[in-house]
Amino acid sequence: MLTAVVRTVILYLVIVIGIRLMGKRQIGQLEPSEFVLSLLIADLAAVPMQDFGIPIIMGVIPIVTLLCLSTILSVLTVKSIRIRALLCSRPSIVVQNGKILSHEMVKNRFTVDELMEELRVAGVTDLDSVKYAVLETTGRISVIPRKEEQPPTAKDLGVSVEEDGLPVIVISDGRILTENMKVRNLSDQWLNQQLTGRKIQDLSQVFLMTVDEAGKVYLSVKEGAQ
Amino acid sequence: MKHLWAAVAVLAIMLLVFSWNGARLTNLIEPQQDTLDLAVQAARTGEWEQTEKLTQQVADHWKDSISYLHLVQSHRDVDEVTILLEESLEYAQTQNISTYCAINARIQGLMDGIRMMEKFSFENLM
Numbered sequence: 589m590l591t592a593v594v595r596t597v598i599l600y601l602v603i604v605i606g607i608r609l610m611g612k613r614q615i616g617q618l619e620p621s622e623f624v625l626s627l628l629i630a631d632l633a634a635v636p637m638q639d640f641g642i643p644i645i646m647g648v649i650p651i652v653t654l655l656c657l658s659t660i661l662s663v664l665t666v667k668s669i670r671i672r673a674l675l676c677s678r679p680s681i682v683v684q685n686g687k688i689l690s691h692e693m694v695k696n697r698f699t700v701d702e703l704m705e706e707l708r709v710a711g712v713t714d715l716d717s718v719k720y721a722v723l724e725t726t727g728r729i730s731v732i733p734r735k736e737e738q739p740p741t742a743k744d745l746g747v748s749v750e751e752d753g754l755p756v757i758v759i760s761d762g763r764i765l766t767e768n769m770k771v772r773n774l775s776d777q778w779l780n781q782q783l784t785g786r787k788i789q790d791l792s793q794v795f796l797m798t799v800d801e802a803g804k805v806y807l808s809v810k811e812g813a814q
Numbered sequence: 815m816k817h818l819w820a821a822v823a824v825l826a827i828m829l830l831v832f833s834w835n836g837a838r839l840t841n842l843i844e845p846q847q848d849t850l851d852l853a854v855q856a857a858r859t860g861e862w863e864q865t866e867k868l869t870q871q872v873a874d875h876w877k878d879s880i881s882y883l884h885l886v887q888s889h890r891d892v893d894e895v896t897i898l899l900e901e902s903l904e905y906a907q908t909q910n911i912s913t914y915c916a917i918n919a920r921i922q923g924l925m926d927g928i929r930m931m932e933k934f935s936f937e938n939l940m
Contacts, residue, residue, distance in 0.1 A: 641889045649832075652824065659821035 592637075595644055599633040602648055606655045620725075621675050625658050676725045683721035686734075696723055707731060753801025762792040762810075772799050782807070835886055836932040842879055843929045846872045847922055854918050857911055865914070866906040873899040887928055895924050 606629055629651055636647035665672040680692045682703060693703065703721070706729035712718060717737040722730045742749045756768040758779070769779070782805060788794060796808040853868035876883075876899055883892045898921045905914040930937075 643885055643887065643889065645885060649828065653828065656821040656825045659817050660825075663815065663818035663821075 591640055595640070596637050598644060599637050599647060602651055603629055603633050606651060609655055609659065620677075621658070621661060625654055628654055679725060679730075680723045681720055682723050682729070683715065683718045686716040686718055688715070692723070698723060703729070750802060752804060755798035755800040755804075755806065757796065757798050759791065759794045759797035761796075762794055764791065772801075772803075774799065832932070833934070836934065839886070839932045840929055842882075843925050846875060847925055850918055850922060853906070854915055857906065857914055862906060862909045866903065869899070869903050869906050873903055883928075887931065891924055891928055895921055895928070898924070 607626070632647055632650050632654075636642045636644050661671075661675060665675055680696050682689055682692050682696070682698060688700070688703070692698075693700070707713070707715070707718070707721065710729065710731040712731055712733065717733050718731060719734045720730075720732040722732070724730055756771055757765055758768055758772070758774065759765070764779070769775075782797075783789075783791075783794070786807060786809075788807075788809065793809055794807065795810045796806070798806045849868050849872050853865045853872070856862075856864040856868065873896075876896060880892065880896065898917055902914060902917045902921060905917060
């Protein structure tokens with residue numbers, strides 16, 4: 589049984605590192621080659637995990653080989669448009685100016701029901717309001733409504749708005765993130781002022797504190813701390 | 815490009831290491847098979863002391879390499895050869911010629927299987 593635990597830990601670590609090397613995509617966003625790779629890795633790891641008669645290296649070596657091949661292919665797809673088109677295919681326009689392009693639908697074996705479902709997910713019920721619907725290489729549909737159907741932006745309305753910028757976490761669960769303090773050029777004195785201003789005596793009372801580029805502070809106190 | 819070359823290097827290293835592993839297995843198993851052949855010949859001529867000595871030699875050598883063999887080969891095959899070598903030794907001690915030869919043939923077959931498994935050949939690819 590100890591063997592089972594240790595083997596599982598080793599294979600789990602190999603898979604976690606492998607998946608990490610693949611990038612931060614989710615299952616629904618995987619390219620076909622990445623999806624196949626995920627299935628194969630899971631299957632390859634499962635066999636030596638359960639069968640102690642198979643050397644663990646027989647599970648690790650094919651996983652490493654697949655990861656190397658995946659890395660080679662991903663670099664080649666970045667470098668070459670032809671290889672990218674071959675492995676990942678190309679996005680297809682399935683709706684243009686409110687008209688369904690049936691030849692593209694047939695080519696991608698995409699049914700009208702699936703198209704309508706994806707449009708409903710995107711909040712579109714009227715096909716006429718769609719300028720373009722693009723079937724992406726991940727299998728998802730991107731819907732671009734006609735200009736007159738799009739909500740007005742601040743730019744359209746001629747309103748000037750301030751950019752908040754990206755908020756960074758300064759205190760997380762009572763711990764000060766000094767690296768992020770440096771990013772925003774914040775001092776300990778400034779932090780103490782902020783906390784005293786909000787009547788917080790102890791750092792451990794703070795669950796989350798963020799500061800954006802404009803210096804706007806968001807602070808969340810732990811439940812029952814105040 | 816750094817990632818590409820790193821991946822190519824890992825694949826190349828694996829190919830080299832496993833080619834070396836195939837050669838090492840052959841070098842490890844072939845002499846044992848030759849020794850077992852000599853043991854069978856000795857048994858057929860009634861030299862049971864020599865048969866026992868040669869079989870013991872193979873069994874000891876096999877046990878010395880067992881960690882390496884477990885690392886790269888199916889544990890079942892490796893363990894089966896270990897058990898059969900013990901049995902073979904027993905039959906050499908009891909001077910049972912027919913069973914001794916039959917068990918040795920099985921050991922030779924299993925050893926062939928282990929050796930061939932690491933060989934890069936069309937049969938293995940298919």
